[in-house]
Amino acid sequence: VGHALEPGEAFEAEQQLLAKEIMGIFDGGNATCRSSLSCCTGSAATVSQELWSHVKAFAPNYHVRELLDSTPRMLERHYTFYNLWDRMKRAGSMQVFAADCYFGVVAMLLNALPAIEFEDGLSTAQEIFLTAVEMLERNNDTEGANWTIPREPLELQMPFFLGLLPNNCAGSKLRIYVYDTQSFSVGSIFCSAGQWGVEVLLHRYFASSTCRTTNPEEADLFLVPDYRACHLHLAPTYMHKGLTRIEGDDYHSQIIRNHKDKWPSQWDQSTAILQAGCPKGRTLRTLPADRGILWNPFRHHVPSCEDLGCSHSCLRDHELPDWASDASFTRQFVVRHVHTESMNSWRSIGLRGRRNRPVRQRYRHPDQAEAQFQELLKSLKYFDRKQGMDHIFIFSDQGFIVNFTHTFPSWRDHIAHSIFLTTEAFTPGCGPSCFSPWKDAVIPGHIDMERFERIASFNQPTSNRSFLFNFHGRLPVNHDYYEKVSVRKALLQFERLADVSVGGFIEEYFEVMGSSHFCLVPEGTSSWTNHLYESFFAGCIPLILSDRYVLPFQDLIDWPSLSVRWPQDAVSLEMYVYVKDMVENRRELVETMKQRVDAHACWFNFYMLDGPCSPYKAILHDLEQRSRNLPKYLHPSHWLP
Numbered sequence: 001v002g003h004a005l006e007p008g009e010a011f012e013a014e015q016q017l018l019a020k021e022i023m024g025i026f027d028g029g030n031a032t033c034r035s036s037l038s039c040c041t042g043s044a045a046t047v048s049q050e051l052w053s054h055v056k057a058f059a060p061n062y063h064v065r066e067l068l069d070s071t072p073r074m075l076e077r078h079y080t081f082y083n084l085w086d087r088m089k090r091a092g093s094m095q096v097f098a099a100d101c102y103f104g105v106v107a108m109l110l111n112a113l114p115a116i117e118f119e120d121g122l123s124t125a126q127e128i129f130l131t132a133v134e135m136l137e138r139n140n141d142t143e144g145a146n147w148t149i150p151r152e153p154l155e156l157q158m159p160f161f162l163g164l165l166p167n168n169c170a171g172s173k174l175r176i177y178v179y180d181t182q183s184f185s186v187g188s189i190f191c192s193a194g195q196w197g198v199e200v201l202l203h204r205y206f207a208s209s210t211c212r213t214t215n216p217e218e219a220d221l222f223l224v225p226d227y228r229a230c231h232l233h234l235a236p237t238y239m240h241k242g243l244t245r246i247e248g249d250d251y252h253s254q255i256i257r258n259h260k261d262k263w264p265s266q267w268d269q270s271t272a273i274l275q276a277g278c279p280k281g282r283t284l285r286t287l288p289a290d291r292g293i294l295w296n297p298f299r300h301h302v303p304s305c306e307d308l309g310c311s312h313s314c315l316r317d318h319e320l321p322d323w324a325s326d327a328s329f330t331r332q333f334v335v336r337h338v339h340t341e342s343m344n345s346w347r348s349i350g351l352r353g354r355r356n357r358p359v360r361q362r363y364r365h366p367d368q369a370e371a372q373f374q375e376l377l378k379s380l381k382y383f384d385r386k387q388g389m390d391h392i393f394i395f396s397d398q399g400f401i402v403n404f405t406h407t408f409p410s411w412r413d414h415i416a417h418s419i420f421l422t423t424e425a426f427t428p429g430c431g432p433s434c435f436s437p438w439k440d441a442v443i444p445g446h447i448d449m450e451r452f453e454r455i456a457s458f459n460q461p462t463s464n465r466s467f468l469f470n471f472h473g474r475l476p477v478n479h480d481y482y483e484k485v486s487v488r489k490a491l492l493q494f495e496r497l498a499d500v501s502v503g504g505f506i507e508e509y510f511e512v513m514g515s516s517h518f519c520l521v522p523e524g525t526s527s528w529t530n531h532l533y534e535s536f537f538a539g540c541i542p543l544i545l546s547d548r549y550v551l552p553f554q555d556l557i558d559w560p561s562l563s564v565r566w567p568q569d570a571v572s573l574e575m576y577v578y579v580k581d582m583v584e585n586r587r588e589l590v591e592t593m594k595q596r597v598d599a600h601a602c603w604f605n606f607y608m609l610d611g612p613c614s615p616y617k618a619i620l621h622d623l624e625q626r627s628r629n630l631p632k633y634l635h636p637s638h639w640l641p
Contacts, residue, residue, distance in 0.1 A: 038145035191230035458514030
């Protein structure tokens with residue numbers, strides 16, 4: 001006291017304080033838990049015992065990402081752990097936390113990883129992941145400490161998502177240049193979940209493969225990573241169910257770090273739309289903060305933007321009431337209420353601006369998707385050399401807002417010659433013109449490893465299967481989107497039959513699949529569905545009821561030998577009789593088809609990185625064909641002898 005400490009003295013004092021805090025922690029618990037640093041009694045220097053118990057509850061599921069049920073709500077889980085990690089990091093007290101609850105720190109780090117990647121970048125996420133793995137290698141007695149932290153995801157899934165798992169590119173000699181698309185490909189851990197995960201997995205596979213080249217001159221093809229489907233579903237939505245919202249704010253979370261700053265204000269959204277203009281077939285309209293309501297300018301009191309918080313959107317004409325079709329009113333209203341300050345604010349956020357810091361999470365919205373896709377194209381240095389013919393774009397979900405006919409309406413003017421890897425050939429609202437079998441390739445949707453392994457655990461031999469066929473999922477009776485899907489409505493006629501299982505969602509769905517000879521694969525809101533690929537892991541013969549479903553890997557899979565296609569408009573008792581006859585009178589054929597289904601499941605396992613059978617090998621097969629057939633050029637501006 002009374003004089004400044006020298007650096008050596010300060011370090012010694014810090015170590016003494018650290019030792020004192022750790023000894024204070026060791027005073028609690030018993031000898032057994034102290035030996036494995038797993039007492040987790042809590043302390044003033046760490047967190048409470050109750051909080052450690054909550055961390056423990058999430059330890060077994062750190063790797064489970066439920067993207068389809070998540071958006072901001074699921075992100076809150078990861079940001080809860082991120083905020084705890086950030087508190088520990090800022091206090092410089094990881095050793096104290098580890099002394100208090102060693103496996104609690106490991107669970108904290110692993111659960112925080114998706115948010116760490118969003119906030120601090122991929123390299124920091126890689127570092128934290130390796131720290132957690134190293135901690136488990138030093139002290140691996142989770143069983144003795146009564147903690148459950150699954151090891152398998154640490155060996156395959158997590159290092160794959162983080163770009164830490166090299167592969168041999170299935171032996172291919174292709175040379176692929178992988179663009180660094182910055183904010184367009186942020187969030188590989190979180191966005192790898194669900195059917196949209198192919199956006200991440202194909203990026204990470206090629207970025208870590210022997211096919212990759214950093215020399216554009218030797219590249220055969222150029223991959224453009226873009227986590228479009230995931231990012232479009234991260235944007236805050238009005239009164240999001242289950243979200244821990246900021247008081248007085250109907251959109252943003254208390255828990256997600258700087259949630260409001262990740263999504264430009266409504267004025268900034270409007271400015272982006274005004275700058276980019278509306279795509280063909282859409283008109284600029286003014287809306288209040290609740291986007292589901294348009295107000296009538298001819299009623300007695302017209303609310304101002306100051307009253308309602310305006311935003312401006314590009315809407316299709318059929319989405320507007322009659323009174324909202326006065327374009328002159330809309331233009332005047334927009335000009336009167338959009339200010340220069342808002343435009344400057346949008347520019348300061350910048351779609352183009354790159355700062356010397358980690359690329360952080362940025363939400364995207366369909367209203368801005370046209371401008372954002374064009375921004376992405378402008379960043380592709382080698383696109384114009386062949387008018388994009390050698391560039392690969394991945395489209396993981398062609399339904400509703402995610403497909404490029406909605407998010408990039410002017411695609412024909414920009415990427416018409418590029419290669420599309422798409423889960424669906426027949427895009428709603430676009431039809432066959434969105435897919436060219438000469439340059440594009442259909443790919444399967446991604447199924448999470450935990451999901452298909454659980455499905456496979458119920459895969460029964462033919463002799464143990466009791467149901468002729470099954471379907472459980474979205475139907476007109478349980479989902480508004482499916483009210484007009486006639487083939488799914490037709491399935492309801494089988495509900496009461498004893499030897500089939502048809503209906504809405506059920507808890508024992510995987511068990512039912514594994515006990516059925518056939519799995520129905522009906523068209524939904526679009527022609528493709530992941531029900532097809534899930535049936536392979538259940539050993540269940542696909543009965544495809546989608547006339548426009550273009551099947552993947554046709555050079556490598558003899559589809560007629562392991563599946564049945566039935567006209568979707570002819571779903572009737574005749575189909576039931578046909579299946580019953582096959583099962584009862586052509587048993588040997590059914591058994592053979594089932595064996596072929598089992599043998600071909602590997603083509604849809606996105607965690608089979610190398611080997612003779614994997615989706616990557618099949619996709620590379622398709623890309624090699626297309627690369628060989630590429631013209632050298634279209635119409636270069638000039639050449640001279």
